[in-house]
Amino acid sequence: MAARKGNATGLAQHAYEAVRDAIEHGKLAPGDRISEYKTADWLNISRTPAREGLLRLESEGLLTHHPRRGLVVASVDAEALKEVFAAREVMERALAGLAARNASGPELDAIVAASDQEPELIHDRNAMIEVNKTFHGAIRQGAHNRYLTKFISTLDDIVAADHRGSSLVDMERRQAVIGEHRALAEAIANRDVALAEQRASDHIRNAYEARKRVKEREKRGE
Amino acid sequence: MAARKGNATGLAQHAYEAVRDAIEHGKLAPGDRISEYKTADWLNISRTPAREGLLRLESEGLLTHHPRRGLVVASVDAEALKEVFAAREVMERALAGLAARNASGPELDAIVAASDQEPELIHDRNAMIEVNKTFHGAIRQGAHNRYLTKFISTLDDIVAADHRGSSLVDMERRQAVIGEHRALAEAIANRDVALAEQRASDHIRNAYEARKRVKEREKRGE
DNA sequence: TTCACCCATATGGCATACCGTTTTTCCGCA
DNA sequence: TGCGGAAAAACGGTATGCCATATGGGTGAA
Numbered sequence: 217m218a219a220r221k222g223n224a225t226g227l228a229q230h231a232y233e234a235v236r237d238a239i240e241h242g243k244l245a246p247g248d249r250i251s252e253y254k255t256a257d258w259l260n261i262s263r264t265p266a267r268e269g270l271l272r273l274e275s276e277g278l279l280t281h282h283p284r285r286g287l288v289v290a291s292v293d294a295e296a297l298k299e300v301f302a303a304r305e306v307m308e309r310a311l312a313g314l315a316a317r318n319a320s321g322p323e324l325d326a327i328v329a330a331s332d333q334e335p336e337l338i339h340d341r342n343a344m345i346e347v348n349k350t351f352h353g354a355i356r357q358g359a360h361n362r363y364l365t366k367f368i369s370t371l372d373d374i375v376a377a378d379h380r381g382s383s384l385v386d387m388e389r390r391q392a393v394i395g396e397h398r399a400l401a402e403a404i405a406n407r408d409v410a411l412a413e414q415r416a417s418d419h420i421r422n423a424y425e426a427r428k429r430v431k432e433r434e435k436r437g438e
Numbered sequence: 439m440a441a442r443k444g445n446a447t448g449l450a451q452h453a454y455e456a457v458r459d460a461i462e463h464g465k466l467a468p469g470d471r472i473s474e475y476k477t478a479d480w481l482n483i484s485r486t487p488a489r490e491g492l493l494r495l496e497s498e499g500l501l502t503h504h505p506r507r508g509l510v511v512a513s514v515d516a517e518a519l520k521e522v523f524a525a526r527e528v529m530e531r532a533l534a535g536l537a538a539r540n541a542s543g544p545e546l547d548a549i550v551a552a553s554d555q556e557p558e559l560i561h562d563r564n565a566m567i568e569v570n571k572t573f574h575g576a577i578r579q580g581a582h583n584r585y586l587t588k589f590i591s592t593l594d595d596i597v598a599a600d601h602r603g604s605s606l607v608d609m610e611r612r613q614a615v616i617g618e619h620r621a622l623a624e625a626i627a628n629r630d631v632a633l634a635e636q637r638a639s640d641h642i643r644n645a646y647e648a649r650k651r652v653k654e655r656e657k658r659g660e
Numbered sequence: 661t662t663c664a665c666c667c668a669t670a671t672g673g674c675a676t677a678c679c680g681t682t683t684t685t686c687c688g689c690a
Numbered sequence: 691t692g693c694g695g696a697a698a699a700a701c702g703g704t705a706t707g708c709c710a711t712a713t714g715g716g717t718g719a720a
Contacts, residue, residue: 251702263702265673267702271494272493286701286702300585306586307529309528361521361525363499367589448704473670473671483705484706485672485704486704486706487703489673490703507713
């Protein structure tokens with residue numbers, strides 16, 4: 217048979233991750249058509265797991281089932297992006313509040329630790345992206361709400377797909393993110409629910425503004 | 439061939455809806471195992487669309503993939519229910535605020551109309567459940583945020599599965615719901631964002647309390 | 661009678677086959 | 691050269707087959 221490399225997790229999962237990564241890394245652009253056949257062929261698997269992975273991507277909103285044309289990579293227009301960030305804002309806000317309320321001592325430590333790690337990584341963009349994930353992951357962990365956590369994860373995926381590798385590009389934004397994270401971590405650690413909520417809201421709103429600026433720049437640059 | 443009745447929407451969709459309804463109507467209890475084979479056999483379809491529907495249910499959280507035992511109907515323990523309602527609260531709150539901000543005139547009318555319809559239906563439980571859906575659907579429509587709308591729909595499904603047909607059982611709660619809806623509709627129609635948010639929060643919180651009371655009563659009754 | 665072991669079966673995961681429809685390609689005609 | 695149409699390829703949806711594993715029940719031994 218074929219494609220038995222490091223797949224301890226099933227071929228459907230493999231297909232899901234491969235296509236997902238391809239979208240996030242810009243190998244698949246919004247609007248591109250994607251077929252079960254090609255995906256299966258690409259990954260040397262059969263249509264069944266390929267289909268399964270694609271279906272999952274669709275249910276998460278990264279693919280759109282276009283009536284007469286099959287699956288296409290979802291394109292995020294300005295309106296959709298606005299909605300995504302509005303949703304992220306309310307959820308990150310709630311998560312921050314919940315974390316301030318519910319996080320255990322070690323969980324608070326993890327949040328602060330992730331935040332503290334950032335300044336030294338400011339020049340390594342990939343490391344920043346990683347620790348960024350760690351930071352928000354720690355908050356979600358501390359919030360103890362699996363539903364909000366799951367939902368916001370799929371929103372993150374949509375944003376990442378839209379970014380296509382252009383997040384945290386400029387140093388200015390990185391600096392700002394570090395400050396916002398620090399402030400947020402502090403509020404959560406002090407169990408100041410209202411302040412944590414406020415700072416989480418601001419953080420997402422700022423991210424949205426930064427994102428719009430990057431898009432604007434890209435549009436002018438092309 | 440088999441099962442070509444009124445399926446204009448595909449067998450996978452059919453399987454999804456059938457199993458989903460079976461769960462919500464209590465024909466399938468939390469903890470029950472469910473297999474592709476049985477589902478396929480039950481609906482006179484093949485395993486493929488059955489599997490597809492079940493997979494979707496799983497991704498929405500109504501089924502749980504138990505490592506060595508296949509799919510089981512997800513059981514919602516007290517902790518999970520608390521998390522569900524916490525998530526619902528922040529989302530309904532946000533949706534109400536967004537509706538107060540973004541809804542068009544006709545959309546506001548639809549919200550108010552649904553609310554106005556309720557008092558006359560108080561004695562018909564099924565009708566109440568329907569108009570309840572209509573009311574919240576109208577708010578979601580007016581909020582113009584497809585992501586929040588989608589997420590809260592899956593939460594609704596989870597709650598419904600847990601209810602298993604025991605929602606709005608007592609007249610007292612029905613009366614209260616009508617009042618809460620009216621107050622919420624009023625706030626939204628007046629475009630009072632803060633008040634709409636507050637009343638939406640209260641509404642969900644009250645629903646949670648009512649739900650807990652019902653569960654308590656059921657537990658004592660058995 | 662009880663416990664260990666083995667086999668039949670249920671099941672999930674993957675591959676492949678079939679069908680009807682849509683899309684693409686390519687050729688002949690205008 | 692451009693266009694319309696038919697043949698071919700691609701595709702999604704569904705059905706079915708194959709294999710490995712897990713589970714449960716039954717049989718034989720202690």
